[in-house]
Amino acid sequence: MERLHSGSETPTSPRVLLLEAFYGGSHKQLIDLLRENIDSCSVFTLPAKKWHWRARTAALYFSQIIPACASYRVLFSSSVLNLCELLALRPDLAHLKKVLYFHENQLVYPVRKDQERDFQYGYNQILSCLVSDAVVFNSLFNMDSFLSSITSFIKKIPDHRPKDLDQLIRPKCVVLNYPVQFPDVRRLLPRHKLFPQQQMNPDDAQTPQAEVHPEGPEQEGLDQSMSNPTTDQNTVSEEHSIEQIKPLHIVWPHRWEHDKNPELFFSTLLRLKEKHLRFHLSVLGETFTDIPEIFTEAKHLLDSHILNWGFLSRKEDYVRVLCEADVVVSTAKHEFFGVAMLEAVHCGCYPLCPKALVYPEIFPAQYLYSTPKQLYKRLQELCRRPNVARTHIVKVNTASFSWNCLKDRFKALLAV
Template sequence: MRILVLSAYDAASHRAWRKGLVACFPEHQWTELALPARYFSWRIRGNSLSWAFSEREVLSQPYDLVVATSMVDLSSLRGFVPSLGQIPTLVYFHENQFAYPESGREFRSVEPQLLNIYNALCGDRLVFNSRFNRDTLLEGARKLLAKLPDQVPPGLIEQIEARSSVVPVPLPDSAFDKRAIENETWPQRSGCPAQDDPIRIVWAARWEFDKGPDRLLAILRALESRGTDFRLCILGERFRNSPKEFDTIAREFSHRLDQCGYAESREAYLSWLSGGDIFLSTATHEFQGLSVLEALAQGCIPALPARQAYPELFSEEYLYPDCGDDIEREAGLAADLIERQAEALKNGALEAPSVAGFSWSALKPLYAELFSALTATGAE
């Protein structure tokens, strides 16, 4: 089977999914086009121009299937290269533009949301990484279409819903391998932490506002005020204008921090996870939570807010309540959960939930079924 993969905003998670897809199906012949994850507004609207007039020969080949991320301007690209409209197309939604928290600095435009709708209507099959992702797109699109002044065709949401399914972004099988490089600061435990051991807390995400740095700071302060004995590892990519809370954490919790910043390698990243006890998330924006799944694959216990995609993936024993704008109350409840988990861990009464079902090995049959169904029936 000849498959064209299009990733118009090839961020780290998109890139990992694209490369994992190709590696998981070596029996197919793959052609990949990807654009850097920068200049968001231009990239999502301009990718059709960039590709149609610089990669026309590649796009015009006789493919059996097109797999495109939701950032691809698919309707325009099909207009520029009409032969693409005859090829069955799967659109993968890593995220949607209806469920992003607002920082207050956005350039307000309806165009990214309309692009999601156009792509959903263009794709022969739509795949979402979580029910939360799918449901927020459907609800957001329904509300947006209801606001438009006139000439909105009926039944669009029903068409989108009928073509939709949920298949997560898989973890590489190597994510379950605990033979990471030796971490002298946080060596893997041979068993449960001892009663007098500090609990090891890991937080890993992009250092941006939507990952809840203000909530993280509040939780750490709550734990500190209670005299909780803990060590802290903060991982993730820092950007030029990262929230000031990270500097505050580095200053206030220097006596707790064993790591604060980007791990020097993938192996080092996994070694921090494998040495941790509890993985804490404070995200206000999470469509699946790959970093959480990776941490669980390495044996961490999740402590997660009961919002976004988390409640569909994890039971209540791993969730603390979402208190909206009441950050202090949420921090107290999160600290309660962490203390309960720490005690249970030390008593050998708590284990990380299995995420083996999220591996490429486990999910390959679902992707194979999607490919086969699309190529067997063709674009309808």
């Protein structure tokens, strides 16, 4: 268990209690953001290992670790924690304003067969909602899929089923997108991403050029330097010619787990290879205890295409690869927000996402595919004409998902 405090000193009278039973990935990033930006808070976390055991047992552990403190006013936790259980074990916390944040929900989390779904995890999330004062979802898809699934989920109970739980929970619900800290990537971007319109090939003229969306204050330096470019046009043209020759660079920056559907991704790339299409590949993302076998197979079969393989612990190394890549692909069967896709778009990657889950909420139709065949055809065309991806300005307003844009709403949420 890791205990953190806001600022360099322990607050004498902490007001906000931040809890995270699975302190890793986006869960960790959100807690760290809140800790750094919310005054007077105490943080208690458990390492991001063995998710199922964290969901089962974190409440009991936290009940013994959190000290009694009369100054607490707000409790914030992700939905991994069984909040109902914690409040029963620690009734002194029951009077706090309780904010429950859903990074994902277990009612529609994909399993291979519905019979394999562990009823208890979803049931615990419903109970946590019932005892919370505010139930916050990172996307509309997350909220709607949860609320619309409660009734059918509860029908799994053999008899004496509770009724109208969705009606009890719905008034507490709000959508507050996950706040992404987008880095200033200007010094890492290749020239063709900095000046895409100067390099437009007449053959690619039909590709729609979308508006540029600055990413907020983090990007002020970028915007100022862009307003007075001193680029030598000959240099740009030479580099542009080189970029046209380079194979398409495809990046897959997701967790190495079955719910991200790596099988579809790699089978698509193997079809491209069979057609002798040129492409480079970077497979990033975190790995956990159980890694799908397809990764070992794909590494062997696609070895000649691979530029980067495996998790990059240094954020700058990760961002650098995204800046060098041309296309970012999601094949997810489960996605309630998609930080990795937005980070890649911020770094100038052309996105290809399923026309499902949260993606239509964030990405315009031109970046969505409906079938594996469509994904293959889109990548096939981009392999043949990589400059289409390199000169395209993605029509996604990443600024609206930035911490700078969302921080006031989070601060208001954690106010008493």
